[in-house]
Amino acid sequence: MSTKRTASATPSSLTRAPKGYTEWIADVKQRVRAAQMRASLAVNHELIALYWSIGRDILEKQKKLGWGAGVVDRASADLRTEFPNMQGFSRANMMYMRAFAKAWPSRDAIVQQAVGQLPWGTNLVLLTKLKTRDERLAYAASAVEHGWSRAMLTIHIEQGTVERTGKALTNFERTLPKPVSDLARESLKDPYRFDFLSLGAEAGERALEDGLVGHISKFLLELGAGFAYVGRQVPIEIDGRDFFLDLLFYHLHLRCFVVVELKGGEFQPEHVGKLNFYLSAVDTQLRREHDAPSIGLLLVKTRSRVFAEYALRDTTKPMGVAEYQLKKALPKKLEASLPSIAQIEAELAESKATTRSSAKKGRAPKKRTK
DSSP states (O other), X not given: OOOOOOOOOOOGGGSOOOTTHHHHHHHHHHHHHHHHXXXXXXXXXXXXXXXXXXXXXXXXXXXXXXXXXXXXXXXXXXXXXXXXXOOOOSHHHHHHHHHHHHHOOSHHHHHHSGGGGSOHHHHHHHHHHOOSHHHHHHHHHHHHHHTOOHHHHHHHXXXXXXXXXXXXXXXXXXXXXXXXXXXXXXXXXXXEEOTTSOOOTTOOHHHHHHHHHHXXXXXXXXXOTTEEEEEEEEEEEETTEEEEEEEEEEETTTTEEEEEEEEEEEOOHHHHHHHHHHHXXXXXXXXOTTOOOOEEEEEEEEOOHHHHHHHHHTOSSOEEEEEEESSOXXXXXXXXXXXXXXXXXXXXXXXXXHHHHHHHHTOOOOOOOO
C-alpha cells in the first residue's frame, strides 16, 4: 500500500537558513510593509480626490445652474442605490464634500499638501474645528509628521499645540549647531498647559511636581513627541554635596537629556545660573559619548521676557524659559462679562432678603383659638 505525500510547507524552525537568508528575508518584509503603506496611501489619496471632485461639482452646478440644496438629497439617494456596499454617500457626508471643496478650491492644494495624505475623517476634524487655511495646513503637517489619530488631532487642536510649539524663549540659536537648534526650539512650547491637574493658582513647586509625576502620561503628551521620562528629584553629587534635579527626561529625537526645573513664582535671573550649573553636572556625570549636549527647560508661573532675554544672553548651556498654566484662561471678553465673587455674594444676599420679605408679606394671619 503506497502512501501519497501531500505538499506542505516545511516549518522554518526545522530547516537551516542558508547564508545571507536572514538579512534577505528581513529586507523583503520591510519592502512588503512599505508596499502595503503605499497602497493604503494611494487608496486614501484616490478617495480624497473623489470626494473633492464631487464637492466641487456640487458647488459649481449650484452656482452656474442654480441647483438648490435638494440636489444633495437626490444625489445621496441615487449613489447609495447604485453603490450599496460603499459608505460615504450620506447627505451629511456629501455636504462635507461640498465644504471640503470650498475650503480647498484648487485640487493641487490637496495633492501637494499634507491634507491629501490624511484619512477623510481626519480631514473633517481639520474642516470643522479650524477656520483658516494656514491653521489647517499646520495641523495637517503635524498630524502626518507625528502620526496623530483623529482623536489625538482633536485633542491637540483643542489644546492649541501647534500655536504654542516653538514659542519658548531660548538661546538655542547661539548654543546649538544647525539644524539641531531648530529641532530643539520646535520641541519646546510656551505656555505649557497643565489644566489636567486639580491644583489652585497658588500651588507650590512640590505640589506641582507631585501632580505632574502622578499624571505622567498626560504630562508627556503635553511635552510632545520624543520625550521619555527618566525620574524626579534625580540626585547629583558634586564635591561631596547632594543636589536634586526636579525632573529629568531624555529626548529620543535630539538624543540628549532634558533637565526640567519648576518654579512656582515669577522668573528670577538667578534661576538660569542654577540650571546652567545642573546642565554642566548632567553633561559630566550622565551624558554618554553618543549623547548630544543636555538641554534645560525652566518652567515658571510668570516671566518678564526682557529679564529672561538678558539672563540667557551670555549663558553657555542650551536652555529655554517658558510659562505654565494650571487652567485654561478664559477669553478676555467672556472673562469681563462674568460676575466677580463679591457681586455673586451681593446678589445672593439680596435674593435671600427678598425671599424673607415676600414670605412675611404672604404669610396668612393666625386664627384665634377660643
